[in-house]
Amino acid sequence: MKIHKQGITFVLLLLIFTSCSRKQSLQWIPFSWEGDSISGIYIEKAYLYIPVNIENLSDDFTMQFDLGTYNTVFYGNPIDPYLEKSGLVNKLDSIGMFKNVCLKMGAIPFNNINVVYKKDFGEKVPIDSLHTKTPKHIGTIATDMFQDKIVIIDYKSCRLAITDSLPNEYTDLPAEKFELTDGIMRLPFRINSKEHKLIFDTGSSPFQLVTTKERALEISNSAIVDSLSGPLWWGQEITFYGFNVTKPIEFGGKALNNSKVYYAKDGLWDSIYNSLDVWGITGNAYFFENTVIIDYKNKLFRIK
Numbered sequence: 001m002k003i004h005k006q007g008i009t010f011v012l013l014l015l016i017f018t019s020c021s022r023k024q025s026l027q028w029i030p031f032s033w034e035g036d037s038i039s040g041i042y043i044e045k046a047y048l049y050i051p052v053n054i055e056n057l058s059d060d061f062t063m064q065f066d067l068g069t070y071n072t073v074f075y076g077n078p079i080d081p082y083l084e085k086s087g088l089v090n091k092l093d094s095i096g097m098f099k100n101v102c103l104k105m106g107a108i109p110f111n112n113i114n115v116v117y118k119k120d121f122g123e124k125v126p127i128d129s130l131h132t133k134t135p136k137h138i139g140t141i142a143t144d145m146f147q148d149k150i151v152i153i154d155y156k157s158c159r160l161a162i163t164d165s166l167p168n169e170y171t172d173l174p175a176e177k178f179e180l181t182d183g184i185m186r187l188p189f190r191i192n193s194k195e196h197k198l199i200f201d202t203g204s205s206p207f208q209l210v211t212t213k214e215r216a217l218e219i220s221n222s223a224i225v226d227s228l229s230g231p232l233w234w235g236q237e238i239t240f241y242g243f244n245v246t247k248p249i250e251f252g253g254k255a256l257n258n259s260k261v262y263y264a265k266d267g268l269w270d271s272i273y274n275s276l277d278v279w280g281i282t283g284n285a286y287f288f289e290n291t292v293i294i295d296y297k298n299k300l301f302r303i304k
Helices: 005-022 076-086 213-218 270-276
Strands: 028-030 032-038 041-054 061-065 073-075 097-105 108-118 136-141 150-154 159-163 175-177 179-181 184-191 194-200 209-211 220-233 236-245 249-251 260-264 280-282 291-295 300-303
Touching (some): 076 108
Antiparallel strands (some): 073 136, 150 159, 150 291, 184 249, 209 280, 291 300
8 A cells, every 4th residue: 555645744734733622721810829927927828819800890809719618708898898889789689699790710700600798807998098909808719609610720830720621631630539518529538547538628728637636636646736826717716736647648549748637726617527527628738739620510639
């Protein structure tokens, strides 16, 4: 059989073009880390903030990206001065919910969303700062925005993407099945050689593990090596004590080393673990060097 070079070249070009055309182009949303001094200790990556714009306002805002809570929220104190100008005041119903809000995360629009109004919460914006270029922090982005989507968090590049289908570059990654309870994700971890479920909470950035005092003592040497105190739970004062983990922690078959485990003084978070039937909570800290792919549609969690 005689083969022409021109034919081979055409076929190769066609394959390259087809491969490139299948590669999904993601619209990335930048995020930034907000540092904070807690108990005199500066934590560089305390909160994950997303730039947002609201309705017809030209002002810049930020909202915390918090997958440990279900309802997206506007804080009353900082958002109140903008209600009239934006028309949001006309979208607030009698039970404290803004209906059919138009919000942009980065340059990507999310239309007709519902946002809880948390009255008298958050920091007030000084009058002389209302329309300055400095972004105002006005709320929390939660899981209600993504329940039928795929969320990709590229921690190293400080960006995230929201998509309807899994890009080809991630399809071959091993996936861990997770459970959803009231929109909150429960990941399967192996802790001290036993299977347990943990809430994955991007709002708990400083912590690798948080649990009850009894469970924290079971996997540590019981010597307190860290403590954090402040209005860390929706403005409520709370103190955490931390220990070095001495027992094995695994996720997806991989060991997670150099861990710390914390518990909340007076058991203030214990009711959360009980109500969702979890061992505790994990946050961003395990994944700072990774890209995390959260497939809410198929309940699959991947790490790159």
